[in-house]
Amino acid sequence: xxxxxxxxxxxxxxxxxxxxxxxxxxxxxxxxxxxxxxxxxxxxxxxxxxxxxxxxxxxxxxxxxxxxxxxxxxxxxxxxxxxxxxxxxxxxxxxxxxxxxxxxxxxxxxxxxxxxxxxxxxxxxxxxxxxxxxxxxxxxxxxxxxxxxxxxxxxxxxxxxxxxxxxxxxxxxxxxxxxxxxxxxxxxxxxxxxxxxxxxxxxxxxxxxxxxxxxxxxxxxxxxxxxxxxxxxxxxxxxxxxxxxxxxxxxxxxxxxxxxxxxxxxxxxxxxxxxxxxxxxxxxxxxxxxxxxxxxxxxxxxxxxxxxxxxxxxxxxxxxxxxxxxxxxxxxxxxxxxxxxxxxxxxxxxxxxxxxxxxxxxxxxxxxxxxxxxxxxxxxxxxxxxxxxxxxxxxxxxxxxxxxxxxxxxxxxxxxxxxxxxxxxxxxxxxxxxxxxxxxxxxxxxxxxxxxxxxxxxxxxxxxxxxxxxxxxxxxxx
Amino acid sequence: xxxxxxxxxxxxxxxxxxxxxxxxxxxxxxxxxxxxxxxxxxxxxxxxxxxxxxxxxxxxxxxxxxxxxxxxxxxxxxxxxxxxxxxxxxxxxxxxxxxxxxxxxxxxxxxxxxxxxxxxxxxxxxxxxxxxxxxxxxxxxxxxxxxxxxxxxxxxxxxxxxxxxxxxxxxxxxxxxxxxxxxxxxxxxxxxxxxxxxxxxxxxxxxxxxxxxxxxxxxxxxxxxxxxxxxxxxxxxxxxxxxxxxxxxxxxxxxxxxxxxxxxxxxxxxxxxxxxxxxxxxxxxxxxxxxxxxxxxxxxxxxxxxxxxxxxxxxxxxxxxxxxxxxxxxxxxxxxxxxxxxxxxxxxxxxxxxxxxxxxxxxxxxxxxxxxxxxxxxxxxxxxxxxxxxxxxxxxxxxxxxxxxxxxxxxxxxxxxxxxxxxxxxxxxxxxxxxxxxxxxxxxxxxxxxxxxxxxxxxxxxxxxxxxxxxxxxxxxxxxxxxxxxxx
Numbered sequence: 001x002x003x004x005x006x007x008x009x010x011x012x013x014x015x016x017x018x019x020x021x022x023x024x025x026x027x028x029x030x031x032x033x034x035x036x037x038x039x040x041x042x043x044x045x046x047x048x049x050x051x052x053x054x055x056x057x058x059x060x061x062x063x064x065x066x067x068x069x070x071x072x073x074x075x076x077x078x079x080x081x082x083x084x085x086x087x088x089x090x091x092x093x094x095x096x097x098x099x100x101x102x103x104x105x106x107x108x109x110x111x112x113x114x115x116x117x118x119x120x121x122x123x124x125x126x127x128x129x130x131x132x133x134x135x136x137x138x139x140x141x142x143x144x145x146x147x148x149x150x151x152x153x154x155x156x157x158x159x160x161x162x163x164x165x166x167x168x169x170x171x172x173x174x175x176x177x178x179x180x181x182x183x184x185x186x187x188x189x190x191x192x193x194x195x196x197x198x199x200x201x202x203x204x205x206x207x208x209x210x211x212x213x214x215x216x217x218x219x220x221x222x223x224x225x226x227x228x229x230x231x232x233x234x235x236x237x238x239x240x241x242x243x244x245x246x247x248x249x250x251x252x253x254x255x256x257x258x259x260x261x262x263x264x265x266x267x268x269x270x271x272x273x274x275x276x277x278x279x280x281x282x283x284x285x286x287x288x289x290x291x292x293x294x295x296x297x298x299x300x301x302x303x304x305x306x307x308x309x310x311x312x313x314x315x316x317x318x319x320x321x322x323x324x325x326x327x328x329x330x331x332x333x334x335x336x337x338x339x340x341x342x343x344x345x346x347x348x349x350x351x352x353x354x355x356x357x358x359x360x361x362x363x364x365x366x367x368x369x370x371x372x373x374x375x376x377x378x379x380x381x382x383x384x385x386x387x388x389x390x391x392x393x394x395x396x397x398x399x400x401x402x403x404x405x406x407x408x409x410x411x412x413x414x415x416x417x418x419x420x421x422x423x424x425x426x427x428x429x430x431x432x433x434x435x436x437x438x439x440x441x442x443x444x445x446x447x448x449x450x451x452x453x454x455x456x457x458x459x460x461x462x463x464x465x466x467x468x469x470x471x472x473x474x475x476x477x478x
Numbered sequence: 479x480x481x482x483x484x485x486x487x488x489x490x491x492x493x494x495x496x497x498x499x500x501x502x503x504x505x506x507x508x509x510x511x512x513x514x515x516x517x518x519x520x521x522x523x524x525x526x527x528x529x530x531x532x533x534x535x536x537x538x539x540x541x542x543x544x545x546x547x548x549x550x551x552x553x554x555x556x557x558x559x560x561x562x563x564x565x566x567x568x569x570x571x572x573x574x575x576x577x578x579x580x581x582x583x584x585x586x587x588x589x590x591x592x593x594x595x596x597x598x599x600x601x602x603x604x605x606x607x608x609x610x611x612x613x614x615x616x617x618x619x620x621x622x623x624x625x626x627x628x629x630x631x632x633x634x635x636x637x638x639x640x641x642x643x644x645x646x647x648x649x650x651x652x653x654x655x656x657x658x659x660x661x662x663x664x665x666x667x668x669x670x671x672x673x674x675x676x677x678x679x680x681x682x683x684x685x686x687x688x689x690x691x692x693x694x695x696x697x698x699x700x701x702x703x704x705x706x707x708x709x710x711x712x713x714x715x716x717x718x719x720x721x722x723x724x725x726x727x728x729x730x731x732x733x734x735x736x737x738x739x740x741x742x743x744x745x746x747x748x749x750x751x752x753x754x755x756x757x758x759x760x761x762x763x764x765x766x767x768x769x770x771x772x773x774x775x776x777x778x779x780x781x782x783x784x785x786x787x788x789x790x791x792x793x794x795x796x797x798x799x800x801x802x803x804x805x806x807x808x809x810x811x812x813x814x815x816x817x818x819x820x821x822x823x824x825x826x827x828x829x830x831x832x833x834x835x836x837x838x839x840x841x842x843x844x845x846x847x848x849x850x851x852x853x854x855x856x857x858x859x860x861x862x863x864x865x866x867x868x869x870x871x872x873x874x875x876x877x878x879x880x881x882x883x884x885x886x887x888x889x890x891x892x893x894x895x896x897x898x899x900x901x902x903x904x905x906x907x908x909x910x911x912x913x914x915x916x917x918x919x920x921x922x923x924x925x926x927x928x929x930x931x932x933x934x935x936x937x938x939x940x941x942x943x944x945x946x947x948x949x950x951x952x953x954x955x956x957x958x959x960x961x962x963x964x965x966x
Contacts, residue, residue, distance in 0.1 A: 374623070378653070380616040386544060392661040400689065404658060411653040418645065428633065460542050460550070 001046065001058045008042035008084070009060075009074060009121055011035045012091070016114030023107045032095050032110040036117065040088035047085055052078045052467030055190075056127050070187055074125040079254050079323060082465050083124045083247060086330045090243045091117045093334055093447055094236035097341060100444075101234070109150060113236070116142040120244055124251060129177045130187040132252075136173065139245070140166060143237075151232045158228035165215050165225040173212035173252075179205045192259040199262060206260040209252065210271065216249030217304045220278035230297035235341040238293070242300040242337065243330035250304065250326050253311055254319070264314040269399060272309045276395075276405045279305030283412040287419075292340040292350040295420060299376075300333050302413065306406055310391030318394025320466040325387030327465050328458060332376050332384065335451045339369060342440065343424075347433045352423045355437070357430025362439040366425055368448045373421045375455045377414045383458035480530050481539040484552040484607040487523040487562065491516050491569075491596040491603075498593045506588065510577050513592050517570040520599065524562045527554050528956075532963060538609065547669040550616070553609035556964025557745070557814060560957055561738050562606040564818045568730050568825055569599050571939045575829055576722040578935020582836040585720060590627055595726070597624040602731040605738060611660050611670035611747065614739060615652075618701070621735055622648045628723045629716045640718035647712035648702055656700030659693045663747065672742060676749020683755050690748075694758050697743045698765075703736025704799060705792045707769040714788040721832025724784055729824035733791060734817050737798040741814065750805030762803040766796035767897045774904035781843050783831040786908060787824065790867070793901060794820045800894070801882050807965055809885025815957050816878035819866070822946045823875055826863035827909075829940035830856050838930045843912055850916035852930045855937045857916040859944035864909040866947035869902050873951040877958075 015035025019028040050057045056075030064072045076084070095113060103109055116139060123135035140163055148159035177187070183205075184191035195202060215222045230238050257264070264271075282302035289295040307329065311322035342365070344350055359366050375382040388410065396403030440448060458465065494516030501509045530537060537554040544550060576595070580588050601624060604617030622645065630641030664670055666686065667677050683690060698706060705713045713733065717724055727733075744753065744762075753759050770793045777789035794816070801813020833856045835841055838849060850857040866873035869880075879898055886894035921927060950957070 377649075378657070379619055379623075380612065381550075386548075388657075389548070389661055389664065390545065392657070393665050396658075396661055396665050400662070403661070407654055407658045410657065411650060414649055414653050418649070422642075426630075426638070428638070460544060462545060 001049065002060050004042050004046055005058045005074065005076065005125075006060055008039045008046065008088075009118070009125060011038045011042070012114040012121065013118040016111040016118065019107050019114070020111040025106060028107045028110050029099055032114060033092065035114060036088055036091045036095060039117070039121070040085065040092060043081070043085045043088055046076060047081050050076055050081065059127065068130070068181075068187065070128060070130045072131060073127045074122070075127045076125065078467055080124045080251065082323065082327045083244075083251055084121055086247070086327055087117060087120050087124065087244045090240060090330060090334055093338065094240045096443060096447065097239065097338060098234070098236040101236075101341070101345065103150060103234070109146070112142045112146050113240070116146065116240065120248065123248055127189060128187040129180060129189065133170075133173060133177055136248070136252075137167075137170060139248075143241070143245070146237050147229060147233045150234045150237070152234070153232050154228070155232050158225075158232040161225040162229040165218075165222070169212050169215040169222070171212075172208040176205055176208040176212065176256075179208065189255060192256060195259070199266070202260060203263045203267060206256070206263045209256050213249035213252040214308075216252070217246055217308055218249070218301065219275055219305060219308060220281050220301070223278070223282075223301055226301055227294070227297065230300070231293055235293070235337055235344070238297070239334045239337045242297070243334040246300065246304055247326045247330060250307055250311065250322060253308065254323060257311060258319065261314055264312060268312055268314055269402065272312050272395065272398065272402055273405075275305045275309035275312065276402060276409065277305075279303075279309065279406065279409040280412065283409050283416065286416045287412060290351060290353050292343060292352050292420070292424075293337070294350070295352070295416065296333070296336045296340055299336070299413070299416070300329075302409065303329050303333075306391055306395075306409060307387075309402075309406065310394045313394035313398040315394040315397050317390045317397065321387050321390025321394055324458070324462050324466050325384070325391060328375075328383040328387050328455075331451055331454050332372055335368075335372050335448065336376070338444075338447070339365075339372070342444070343437065346438060347436045349433065351433075352420065354431045354433040355424045356427040356434055357425075358434050358437060359425045361434065362437055364439045364441070364445065365437070368440065368452060369421065369425065371452055371455065373417045375459075377417045378410060381459050383455045383462070386459065386462040480527070480535070481537050483523045483527050484537070484554060484603070485539060485541070487520050487566065488600050488604045488607070490519045490523065491600045495593040495596040495600075498589060498596060502589050506581075509589065509592060510573065513573045513596060514570065516596060517566065517573055517599075520603065521563075521566040521570060524559070524566045524603070527559060528563075528960070531556070531559055532959065534963070544612070547664065547671075548612050549610060549671070550613050551609040552607040552613065553672070554607055556960045557738070557741060558606035558608075560814060560960050561734060561817055562603050564821045565599065565602045565606070565731050565734070568726060568821060568943070569595075571942060572722055572726040572825070575725070575832070575936055575939040578933050578939075579720065579722050579832055579836055582933055582936070583720075585631070587631065591631060591720070594624050594627045595723075598628070598727060598731055602735055605735045610672055611663065614742065615656065615660060618656075618703075618735065618739060619649075619652060621703075621732060622652070625723075625727055625732055628727065629719045631720050631723065632718065637718050640715045643715040644712050647709065651700050651702035651709060654700075655696040655702075659696035659700055662689065662693055672746035674746065674749075676745075676752050677747055678749070678752045680751070680755065683752050687756060690752070691756050691758055694748065694753070694756065697747070698740060698762070701736050701739040701743070703732050704740045704795050705733060705736065705769075706765055706796060706799065707772060707792070710769070710773070710792050713792055714785055717784040717788050721784070721828055721835060724787075725825045725828030725832065728788065728791060729828055730821045733795055734821060737795050738817065740799055741802040744799075744802050745810070753803070753805065759803060759805070763800060763891070763894065766800040766803065767894065769793065769796040770800070770897055770901045771904075774901050774908070778904065778908045783834065783841055783843050783912075784828070786843065787827050787831060790827075790905070790908070791824060794824065794867075797878070797882065800897075801878075801885060804882075804885040804889050804891075804894075806885045806888040808881045808888055810965060811958065811961050812878045812881030812883075812885055814961050815881065815954070818957050819874035819878045819947075819950060822943050822950060823863045823866040823873075826859055826940050826943045826947065827867075829936065829943065830860040830863075833933060833936040833940060836936060837933055838927065843915070846912065846915045847919040848916070848921040849927055849930070850913075852927045853932050853937070855932060855941050857913065859937075859940050860916070861913045862944040862947055864906075864913055866951065867909060868906045871951075872948070874947040874954070876951060877954045
């Protein structure tokens with residue numbers, strides 16, 4: 001199994017390097033699909049063969065810096081395995097979508113995407129804070145170049161903002177990691193258990209972690225980079241950012257938060273309130289958009305707010321809910337951005353008001369969009385609802401008032417989603433732009449079907465991701 | 479084997495819908511016969527549950543456990559069985575009526591119409607057999623979604639506007655009120671399973687009084703298909719739908735699903751003891767009485783045939799909730815039996831409104847002078863239904879109103895009897911003029927109804943339903959036995 005895990009991690013890197021060295025157009029397409037697919041299959045096999053309880057499994061370990069007791073060490077556990085699968089899946093989708101759109105110098109582009117995939121997977125799978133931090137930073141250069149070089153409009157500004165925000169706030173992550181090392185004498189995640197600190201110091205330490213990850217997620221008011229970075233990037237990169245890279249912040253919090261439950265008892269309500277304000281504020285922003293891609297960007301911003309709020313509620317429900325919802329959100333956000341790109345490709349515009357009355361022309365597209373709108377709107381029985389009920393239970397358990405606040409955000413979410421569906425598919429009369437839209441078929445049909453099946457399956461069996469959570473009604477802190 | 483029957487009853491019309499879509503407009507006769515066959519199988523499946531239920535067998539099926547305490551499961555009990563019986567039986571009749579109506583008016587998108595109709599029946603049956611709030615919520619939301627194309631069927635400005643209001647109110651209340659109430663129930667009790675006498679323990683009620691009161695209000699307005707005032711305006715707005723839709727969905731399936739779900743919450747989530755301990759009984763009785771009287775008064779002012787029926791429906795839905803909220807044997811009996819009794823009377827009336835529109839192309843009550851001579855079966859059936867709605871003995875409506883009044887006396891609240899009497903007078907005041915105009919007035923223009931003749935596809939189904947108002951009035955035993963065995 002160790003070999004399989006090494007293969008899963010290393011294959012995107014190898015693929016990226018190969019493409020970079022050979023620089024052949026057709027070859028690079030083949031290699032990029034192949035290396036992502038190998039990684040996906042390997043992770044899937046590993047996922048089916050491991051226990052969703054307990055610590056890291058299938059660990060690969062190479063000695064690195066003995067003086068600091070730092071090894072190059074990767075392993076799978078309940079929290080990072082779903083993210084690893086998600087990353088490989090989304091990479092394939094992003095690569096396919098990139099190849100559908102005309103892109104210049106596609107070899108460089110593909111090798112950067114694969115490099116990005118490698119760093120993100122490395123981030124998710126590292127078992128110590130040192131490696132975790134290195135991959136957190138290593139992800140920035142490929143992302144920066146992808147946005148800058150292949151983005152539209154003022155893409156330099158977008159890429160630079162993204163870089164500055166993440167880079168500047170990663171100093172807090174650095175401080176946090178140094179703090180942990182000084183207090184516990186080790187970089188491993190287990191050492192977080194044995195922090196010998198006063199509550200005040202622990203609070204400061206936690207705030208450092210929170211600030212670093214809140215930029216990555218992002219949480220309002222640290223979302224300044226999001227609009228340009230999401231909107232001006234090529235859509236495959238937007239998909240990757242919103243489905244996978246935003247989740248890096250959530251994953252980071254998932255890793256550290258359980259060890260800081262005493263801090264959450266003190267200041268938890270304030271951070272949750274901040275996250276919920278972010279949730280509702282972004283929902284209002286989404287309500288105003290007539291541009292599809294911006295709508296989905298703000299929708300993404302909105303939903304990560306409640307995912308983080310549930311995570312910080314200090315309950316097992318919230319914790320598992322945020323894990324589950326991150327995966328659900330990854331899948332659905334990817335499908336929505338993909339939809340936006342389909343419209344853009346055919347009508348050369350993201351403008352929703354120039355569409356309409358599509359419902360009879362493109363039945364397959366309508367079906368998938370409807371299914372995704374329903375799922376994202378929290379239709380019971382589909383994947384998103386399970387995450388939603390866990391997150392809301394967690395927040396309600398923390399505080400009933402905050403729970404009602406969260407419900408308001410959820411309701412606005414349904415409004416803008418339904419409004420989107422109405423404007424694009426039902427509103428009459430449709431504009432002549434509608435005539436340009438054609439139905440999905442071929443490989444895109446397969447991608448949407450896979451997303452749809454995941455949505456259905458996780459709707460009935462969320463324990464596939466979160467495992468059997470027996471005693472779901474306990475606080476982990478108290 | 480028998481525990482799979484609810485699942486069969488639910489899935490048969492989903493299959494039917496798929497077949498209907500596959501056949502499409504190529505072969506309308508085959509398409510409609512699939513509707514009928516699916517309806518008959520569904521009704522058969524529901525009926526064959528009755529003997530087992532009366533023998534006291536436990537019929538329970540768990541399909542999946544989604545999260546701890548959150549199952550997808552079905553259970554058959556008296557309340558659900560009665561609702562399912564009525565809905566599945568009336569679906570068959572409505573299908574025949576729909577054929578006459580839709581072909582008579584040459585409506586567009588008939589495939590979508592019949593497919594959505596079949597799906598909405600699946601949702602209604604799913605609601606009736608749901609064993610917990612989660613399963614019920616799935617089908618409740620599904621019902622809203624699949625009925626949207628039916629409400630907005632005409633796809634004109636009016637239709638889309640009606641559909642918009644319909645979806646906005648129903649989805650919005652379900653998200654804001656219902657979701658929070660359900661999540662809070664889950665948080666407080668760790669389960670969503672229905673239980674006789676409620677799932678909130680007395681201790682829980684004592685410790686969380688305010689929260690549980692708020693949650694009860696959320697449940698009442700979250701299951702907004704019950705159209706309790708003041709959040710009722712989607713129902714008249716949804717009357718832009720074709721008449722068979724208004725008939726089945728807004729007299730039988732959708733609105734009854736609303737009151738059914740509210741009754742479930744009152745009986746099996748809260749339970750009488752908890753409601754009384756929370757001091758909420760008077761509140762429910764008050765808002766429902768208010769709805770009954772106000773909606774009846776509004777109905778009197780409406781000249782549009784379907785609008786008048788719509789407000790009458792709003793009033794009658796509250797009858798059911800008021801009965802259940804009495805928590806006395808006769809009250810609950812009267813309330814629940816009104817689901818069936820009102821269904822047969824009101825569907826007849828909607829059928830009549832539709833038949834008049836198909837044959838005489840008028841929607842206004844004030845223009846109906848003298849139409850009874852041209853459409854005798856139709857207007858005679860309307861007269862029967864009117865008598866039932868008013869609550870004349872030997873008609874279906876009497877059974878429920880009598881038991882409701884008994885219930886009011888059992889809990890010593892005679893003022894409720896006053897509400898029932900006043901509302902019965904109001905019922906008479908807004909329905910009898912229709913009968914009077916149809917039979918005893920001459921049209922101003924003697925040639926007005928010359929070309930009008932009865933459409934038998936419409937007239938026969940509505941005559942059958944009107945006969946049932948008499949049959950159920952004379953032999954109300956089956957529903958009463960079912961409810962009694964549930965209450966024991």
